[in-house]
Amino acid sequence: MKDHKEQEAYQLEVRDVHLSFGGLKALNGVSTGVKRGEIFSIIGPNGAGKTCLLNCINRFYRPEKGRIMFEGRDISRLKVHKIAALGVARTFQNVELFGHMTVLDNIRLGGHVHLKSGSIAGGIYFGKARNEEMAFRRHIEERIIDLLEIEQIRKKTVHTLPYGLQKRVELARALAMKPKILLLDEPATGMNLEETEDMARFILDINEEWGVTIVLIEHDMGVVMDISDRVCVLDFGQKIAEGKPREIRHNEQVIKAYLGEEDLAYSRLGA
Amino acid sequence: MDILLQVLVTGIATGGVYGLIALGFVLIYKATSILNLATGAFMTLGAFVCLSVMTGAGAPFWAALLATLVFAVVLGLVIERVILRQLIGEPIISVIMVTIGLAFILQGLAHMIWSPDYRSFPEIFPPEPLDLGFAVVPSGLLWGFIFALIGTFIFILIFKFSRTGVAMRATANDQQAALSMGISVRRIFALSWCFGAIAAVIGGVVIGNISGISIYLGDIGLKVLAVIILGGLDSIGGAILGGFIIGILENLAGIYIDPLVGGGAKGVAPFFILVLVIMVRPYGLFGKEIIERV
16 A cells, blocks of 8 residues: 555556567566655666666667556657646767757747747747747846856857767756756766855755756766665666665665675775 | 850849749759659649640630649649658658659659640730840840749748748747747658749749740759859859859850860859869868768
8 A cells, every 4th residue: 555655656657677689688577656846866887778778768779568647647658848838858878959050949949849829820939829929038148147157158069069068958958948857967967066056056956946856877876876766777778776965874785786706805804 | 245245144134033943843852852853743744734734725825824833832732742741751862752753753744745846835924125234134034033033032931931931940940949849840851842832933934934935944953953063052042143153154065165175165154063062072162061079
């Protein structure tokens, strides 16, 4: 009974998801769930299937078996572009921005999904579509740009920006979708210490001020352990642990997955 | 001097028409990275459909043009749906080869339906040429130019300012990101093929008006290929400017070089310039330079 209640509390739930590429089992029966309003991290060694899982949630991949429920609805058979409209936004491991457009245009495209007028009427900015667009623009200009501190670069073409800022713009674009849940694929990779700290602060702000649920893949353990409510550990396509950061930190299986069998002995000796 | 001005004016008018047809290539290439070598065949079919509606059903030109546009949309949708969607994920070069095959099939179809006879459009526009004082523009070319300009202008408006256009640009830039923004990439592909087909059939009708219709009308598509490679495959501005450059150059060559070499220069000049430009700028004048940083 208690178990049942727990399941209902999940905003996003992954049930027994299988995915393979040829003979390689990328995901082998992964089940987990994300509660509304939490910061949920997925960690694991390279090739553990973290991004695969994100791609399944986001419907870039279609799992062979298993279901993915978002707010009580099975989304694993939906069309890819429908996922965004449900309120699922994401960023990518290798920044996927519209490089030849300005920062502002990129952010505006994030709002694409929320312009409700039909495609013909909305085809050209008139009437309803125009008003929605204007209201939307004000909204994003005030809040997102402020929050992510990208005021100075709004008119810049994206591919001229340094990597750290591009990551920030990508986050801004995802936010412009006014998502209920935000999937972040290694937002702090390739950043220096200061940029990483900024990014962690942004994620916390988005989570707290905007009430957006965060699913985070990150290799920087400092960030993960600092900001996560719960952590899920994948290894070779299987979930090996899940729990609060401090539980994960001392979980033997996790340490083994990261350091290998022999090093575990040393690390225990060291401790 | 008079001749020079006349040549320039003729060149610009021709170039406008090339620019519109070039858009047919570019709109499809930008969104889908496919070079549609069946563009010429689209033109031929468009011209024939327009002519048939006019002579067969006795419809006025505007109605025939409308019918041709509807035909273009259907043609674009069917080809995208039936042929190209099956080829998603295949190497680009095979897809391009398929469009060549498609060109032959469509041309054969035109041959079967309309026979290879040469035909001319009924008189649609007032036949008086426009006298600019320093140069004279023949009626067909003048109206063709006007049509091409309107078409080009509409396409640019859509592409630059409409939501659909923004979605097309986004798709062209990064399909994954576009998908994650809630843009249906399939719908954008279908739309691009429709737009491409529309640009091509308008071009076909215009060319048919200027120089008559035969199943070889679409051969001009090859010359337009030079235009887009010159301008940059993925640049709308490049397509238009490239159209003018090729239009002017071939007319200049026709007047000044043809007499010296005994003819033929008009046909060769565009390609000669093309080779020179490509040697200096392999991505075309305005094409996106793809720089891989490793």
